[in-house]
Amino acid sequence: MLTAVEIAALGLSLKVALWATFLTLPLAVVTAHFLARQQFAGKILVETLVHVPLVVPPVVVGYALLLFLAPNSGFGGWLESIGLSPAFKWQGAAIASGLMAFPLMVRSIRQAFEAEPNSYREVAETLGISRWQQFSRISLPLAFPGILSGAVLGFARAIGEFGATITFVANIPSLTQTLPLALYSAAQSPGGEDTAMRFAFLCLVPALGSLALSEALTRRAKAKAQQA
Amino acid sequence: MTLSQPYCICLRWTQNGEPAAADFTIGSGITALIGPSGAGKTTVARLLAGLQAPDVGTISCSDTLLYDTEKGINVPTAQRHIGYVTQDPSLFPTLSVEENILIASALDTAAYETLCAEADVTDLLPRNPQTLSGGEARRVAIVRALAAKPKLLILDEPMTGLDPKRRKSLLLLIRKLSIKTNTPTLLITHHIEEMLLAADHAVLMAKGQTLATGSIEDVIANPQTSAHLGIDDAGSIITATIISRSDGLLCADIGGQTIYLADDDEPIGSRLRLRILGRDISIAKGNIKNISIINQLPAIVQAIDSQGHEQILTLELCDTPHKLLARITEKSSIALRITEGIQVHALVKAVAVKELMTD
Numbered sequence: 391m392l393t394a395v396e397i398a399a400l401g402l403s404l405k406v407a408l409w410a411t412f413l414t415l416p417l418a419v420v421t422a423h424f425l426a427r428q429q430f431a432g433k434i435l436v437e438t439l440v441h442v443p444l445v446v447p448p449v450v451v452g453y454a455l456l457l458f459l460a461p462n463s464g465f466g467g468w469l470e471s472i473g474l475s476p477a478f479k480w481q482g483a484a485i486a487s488g489l490m491a492f493p494l495m496v497r498s499i500r501q502a503f504e505a506e507p508n509s510y511r512e513v514a515e516t517l518g519i520s521r522w523q524q525f526s527r528i529s530l531p532l533a534f535p536g537i538l539s540g541a542v543l544g545f546a547r548a549i550g551e552f553g554a555t556i557t558f559v560a561n562i563p564s565l566t567q568t569l570p571l572a573l574y575s576a577a578q579s580p581g582g583e584d585t586a587m588r589f590a591f592l593c594l595v596p597a598l599g600s601l602a603l604s605e606a607l608t609r610r611a612k613a614k615a616q617q618a
Numbered sequence: 619m620t621l622s623q624p625y626c627i628c629l630r631w632t633q634n635g636e637p638a639a640a641d642f643t644i645g646s647g648i649t650a651l652i653g654p655s656g657a658g659k660t661t662v663a664r665l666l667a668g669l670q671a672p673d674v675g676t677i678s679c680s681d682t683l684l685y686d687t688e689k690g691i692n693v694p695t696a697q698r699h700i701g702y703v704t705q706d707p708s709l710f711p712t713l714s715v716e717e718n719i720l721i722a723s724a725l726d727t728a729a730y731e732t733l734c735a736e737a738d739v740t741d742l743l744p745r746n747p748q749t750l751s752g753g754e755a756r757r758v759a760i761v762r763a764l765a766a767k768p769k770l771l772i773l774d775e776p777m778t779g780l781d782p783k784r785r786k787s788l789l790l791l792i793r794k795l796s797i798k799t800n801t802p803t804l805l806i807t808h809h810i811e812e813m814l815l816a817a818d819h820a821v822l823m824a825k826g827q828t829l830a831t832g833s834i835e836d837v838i839a840n841p842q843t844s845a846h847l848g849i850d851d852a853g854s855i856i857t858a859t860i861i862s863r864s865d866g867l868l869c870a871d872i873g874g875q876t877i878y879l880a881d882d883d884e885p886i887g888s889r890l891r892l893r894i895l896g897r898d899i900s901i902a903k904g905n906i907k908n909i910s911i912i913n914q915l916p917a918i919v920q921a922i923d924s925q926g927h928e929q930i931l932t933l934e935l936c937d938t939p940h941k942l943l944a945r946i947t948e949k950s951s952i953a954l955r956i957t958e959g960i961q962v963h964a965l966v967k968a969v970a971v972k973e974l975m976t977d
Contacts, residue, residue, distance in 0.1 A: 507708070509704070509706055509708040510708055510710060512667075512669050512695075512702070512708075513702070513708040513759075514710075514722075515668075515669070515694075515695040515696050516667050516668075516669070516695055516696075516698075516700060516701060516702040516763070516768075517701070517721070517722035517762065517763070517766045518696045518697075518699065518722055518766060519696075519721055519722050523721065527710070527712060527713060527717075527721065528710045528712055528713075531712040532711070532712050
């Protein structure tokens with residue numbers, strides 16, 4: 391059976407990862423569609439920027455969030471004054487995890503949009519179908535399995551988030567201590583090996599589960615795209 | 619059914635580093651754009667529809683300038699109102715057949731229902747496009763394009779991949795719909811047969827240039843057509859009116875002369891489009907007795923076009939507006955001393971006169 395600390399950490403992890411996914415998904419869909427369709431000067435710059443969280447140490451992302459959103463910063467101070475400061479709260483953990491998951495989601499969803507045959511867009515243009523109709527009635531439903539797969543992948547990444555989270559919202563039990571943070575704490579304390587091992591297994595289950603689900607969805611999406 | 623004015627198409631672009639140009643008009647009915655592969659037919663279609671931009675050049679349709687590199691004009695595809703259907707019907711799999719048609723429809727309910735009935739797609743409406751056969755999907759794609767009320771419909775080899783029977787029925791449907799909806803249609807094909815079955819006018823294109831334009835009869839009788847589309851298909855088209863029938867033969871008036879053809883149950887008085895292939899015509903100097911060939915048509919040799927060891931003779935049928943293309947060997951030509959301007963008789967077997975369609 392799980393201990394109260396484990397249940398709290400698992401619950402918090404799921405809450406943080408779900409919110410991170412919900413908040414990031416719309417932005418990831420829009421960005422992916424934009425990158426899949428638009429050609430413009432400086433596109434490579436935007437692509438690089440999107441992928442930054444994937445390549446820099448997560449602690450850098452967490453530190454950047456701290457700089458912009460901590461109560462002693464300009465914008466963070468304003469958020470604090472209206473009671474919406476995310477620093478050292480689970481909401482902050484969700485923002486940090488969402489930001490780290492963003493590039494992974496964009497990559498996966500972009501592939502789904504790019505799999506749509508070019509001829510659909512050409513025909514839609516000759517028919518005079520508006521861009522919004524093209525997106526909402528053709529591209530979006532067609533890319534749905536890919537979007538779902540991207541969301542699951544993002545969720546898995548958010549569940550495993552450590553560096554950016556601990557830097558931005560610290561490691562406060564039952565407030566910001568997600569599973570990886572709890573594992574870290576247990577591993578740091580003398581005689582905590584067993585507890586750490588239990589947390590490690592708890593981390594593995596949702597991550598592996600969502601990865602497998604994402605892989606299955608990607609395959610289905612590919613099969614569907616080939617059929618079309 | 620007349621267009622207030624025909625569309626004058628003027629295209630300039632670069633193809634494989636060479637300047638390419640296409641100038642032609644599209645009137646009411648069907649205009650065939652015909653030429654060998656690599657002629658630039660699809661490029662013309664895509665340039666017109668705005669799916670491709672020329673490196674340098676202009677595109678205009680009648681007095682509307684659609685594209686001009688110098689003036690920086692590029693009317694977006696969606697605002698050109700040019701329907702475009704290819705051999706790939708590209709029906710959106712996320713929508714039903716009916717939603718596919720309605721998503722861009724500019725028709726009222728009555729007109730929409732009539733169009734669906736004319737094209738025989740009414741039964742297909744509730745279906746998923748992925749369950750349609752190739753022929754059905756193309757019918758739907760054409761209906762979808764027409765429902766958007768285009769100013770011009772471009773069909774780019776829409777018959778490719780269909781068996782001969784379905785090709786023919788799709789062509790006849792295209793002709794019917796083009797006339798009923800009064801939509802000028804540009805039919806791109808490299809099959810002379812398809813052009814002859816459906817089109818009223820033709821444009822011959824090769825290597826990025828338009829070589830001949832005009833009525834089907836003019837274009838098919840142009841030696842350039844056989845030079846680019848194969849000498850086996852060299853031949854001519856004649857419009858005729860059936861005036862009598864006897865002994866299993868139909869006698870047809872071709873305006874000044876008569877021609878006999880095998881009886882195909884056409885009623886007297888009907889107007890036909892007849893096709894006579896160059897290889898089915900023999901040349902004689904004068905009338906010949908004791909021969910099975912019934913049609914012996916007096917004609918003047920107007921032009922001689924040498925193609926290898928063969929010659930394509932352009933014959934002007936005496937007292938008629940019609941021309942025939944006759945294909946003979948160089949040897950026969952020398953033996954008969956064929957020169958431009960002499961009178962000969964074109965011998966055509968009645969069974970070699972093919973009926974294409976009834977107007």
